[in-house]
C-alpha cells in the first residue's frame with residue numbers, strides 16, 4: 001500500500017466520478033455550446049450569488065486572468081509574501097500583466113487591513129506604481145492551510161472600496177475554509193470582485209478551476225482566457241467531474257481535516273519534531289530538530305515504509321491529507337510514525 005501525502009492534487013477520479021464524466025453531454029465550448037460547462041458555470045455562479053463564471057484548465061490560469069482583467073501594465077498589486085500568485089505561478093504577474101507585487105509581511109499568509117492600507121501607493125504620486133488590486137488566498141497554501149478571520153476580510157474590503165481597488169480571492173482551497181469555519185460561498189461572493197476556485201485539489205477532479213465575478217468581468221475574462229490559450233472544446237467531460245464533486249465531495253473535507261489533526265498530535269508526541277504549526281484544515285507544516293534527525297533522513301525513512309511527503313527546505317516539512325487517503329492508510333501511517 002502506497003501512501004501519498006505530498007499534496008491533495010494526487011487524487012484520481014473515483015469510479016462514480018468517471019461514470020458521470022463518460023456520460024457527459026458535450027459540445028464546442030469555444031462557441032459556448034458545451035452543455036456540461038454551461039451548467040457548471042451557472043451552478044457555481046449561483047452558489048456564490050455572483051452573476052457569471054468561467055471554466056479554466058488550471059487555477060493558475062484563472063488567477064492570472066483575474067490579475068490581467070483588474071490591472072494595466074505598470075500597476076502594482078498587494079499580496080502576502082507567501083501568496084501562490086507571487087511564489088508559484090512562474091512569475092506570471094509580471095510576464096502576463098506587466099504588474100509588480102507589493103509584498104506584505106503577514107502571518108501564515110494572511111495580512112491585516114492596516115497592513116494593506118499602509119501598502120497602497122498614493123495615486124497622485126506618479127513616481128510610484130499605481131496600486132489597483134489586492135489579492136488574498138483562503139486557505140493559505142504556504143501558510144499551512146490557515147483560514148482567514150472573515151471580519152478581517154470585511155475590513156480589507158472597506159479599504160479596497162475606500163481606495164477604489166479591485167479585490168481578488170485565490171480560493172484554490174476555499175472549500176476547505178468553508179467547511180472548517182462553517183461559512184457560505186455567498187458570504188464570499190458579496191465581498192470579492194472575482195474569486196477563483198479549484199476542483200483538482202480537495203474535491204478530487206482530474207482537471208478544472210472556475211473564475212467567478214460580474215458579467216462584465218467574466219466577459220473580459222473570456223477574451224483573456226482565449227489569449228492565454230485556455231479556450232477548450234469538448235471539455236464538458238471535465239466540467240461534469242466538477243459538478244459531481246460539488247454535489248458529493250465538499251462536506252467530506254471535514255474527514256481530511258480530522259485526519260490532519262490526528263497526524264498533528266502524533267507528530268507533536270515525537271521527540272525529534274520541534275514544532276507543528278496549528279492545523280485548521282488538511283495541510284500540516286512541521287519542523288524537525290535536525291540535530292537529532294535530518295529532514296531528508298526522515299523523508300527517506302518514510303519512503304522505505306511506502307509513505308511520501310514533501311520537504312519545504314530549512315527543516316520544514318509538509319503533509320497534505322485528501323480524498324484518496326483512506327482510513328486504512330491513516331491507521332497504517334499513524335503506526336509507522338509511532339514506530340520511528
Ligand SMILES: *Cc1c(COP(=O)(O)O)cnc(C)c1O
Nearest residue numbers: 058059060061084137141170172
Ligand atoms: C494549487 C493552487 C493554485 C492553482 O494551481 P493549479 O495547479 O494551476 O491548478 C492557486 N492557488 C493556490 C493557493 C493553490 O494552492
